[in-house]
Amino acid sequence: MTHTPKAVGVAEDDHAHGHGHGHGHGHGHTHGGAIRSAVREVFAPHSHDAADSIDDVLESSKIGIRAVKISLIALGVTAIAQLAIFAVSGSVALLADTIHNFSDALTAIPLWIAFALGRRAATRRYTYGYGRAEDLAGLFVVAMIALSAVIAGIEAVRRLIDPVPIDHLGWVASAGLVGFVGNELVALYRIRVGRRIGSAALIADGLHARTDGFTSLAVMIGAGGVALGFPLADPIVGLIITAAILAVLRSAARDVFRRLMDGVEPDFVEAAEDALAAEEGVLAVRSIKMRWIGHRLHADAELDIDPSTSLADAHQLAHRAEHSLTHAVPKLSTALIHAYPTGDPEVDPHT
Secondary structure, eight states: OOOOEEEEEEOTTSOOEEEEEOOOOOOOOOOOOOHHHHHHHHHSOOSOOGGGOOOOHHHHHHHHHHHHHHHHHHHHHHHHHHHHHHHHHOOHHHHHHHHHHHHHHHTHHHHHHHHHHHTSOOOSSSTTOSTHHHHHHHHHHHHHHHHHHHHHHHHHHHHHHSOOOOOOHHHHHHHHHHHHHHHHHHHHHHHHHHHHHTOHHHHHHHHHHHHHHHHHHHHHHHHHHHHTTOTTHHHHHHHHHHHHHHHHHHHHHHHHHHHHTTOOOHHHHHHHHHHHHTSTTEEEEEEEEEEEETTEEEEEEEEEEOTTOOHHHHHHHHHHHHHHHHHHSTTEEEEEEEEEETTOTTTOTTO
16 A cells, blocks of 8 residues: 655634545455346446456556557457458448448547546646646547447448348358457457456447457348348348447446546445545534546545644645545545534534
């Protein structure tokens, strides 16, 4: 357990104190569920998982970059394999699926840049650092998921109106299987790492890989339908997959926009309030504010304490409260604690 002071402030009333520290902690909670939970997890995976959290800023960014590199290589290999099969089969459906996979691989580039920027130190202009670059990259990922839905929908409608013959059905089905397996493995990997480091953008990128896995699955099922003498199976499955992509889009957009609007999981706020209220010497928790910046949490809390508390004791109380807060809330990077003497009309708005 290490403490690296970031800021200490004392107000004019000699009772307000601020502390900011970087900490590394592990926190755990478990999730149960049956079939409904499993289905929900596919379309809207939980945005955080503290069971295996990485709380060091530089280390978590390094892990994110490694995940981006590995998934980029895996999707590149998958797309190249599909492109080779397209050259043999001439399948329009397979070509669209291959394009989707290439586009998904490219979304790793802005995310890679964002993680690299997030490792840079704060400056006098960007006093919170560059973590927001990760959230902006998340917007790009959401746009790519939306584009995937549009392309899949247009292709499905076009093939429904003007069916396109598919040759080399065995090869096409095999390519669809390769695309589905490759994308789903990358999706699971990105989402797992995104949860581990608290990155909504990386989770969204994992969902993007999952949408391309859906389109690959549509290609495979469509080829099977054609082989069984039902050519409309291809566009019908395409429409179903489009609906599935839209469901994934809703989940990814919600999480990314929540981060941009400083949305925080309510259970984090409740855990912070409970931890601060339980601290000896704290009479009440006046307010607690949190925000995600990239994949790190920042907190600002105001506490009411006994007005007879000395300056030194108030300082120690704020320090202990900050220490408790970092244990209670995973992925918390900094915390600023203000301790106010309750009942003092100059600093207590409730009197």
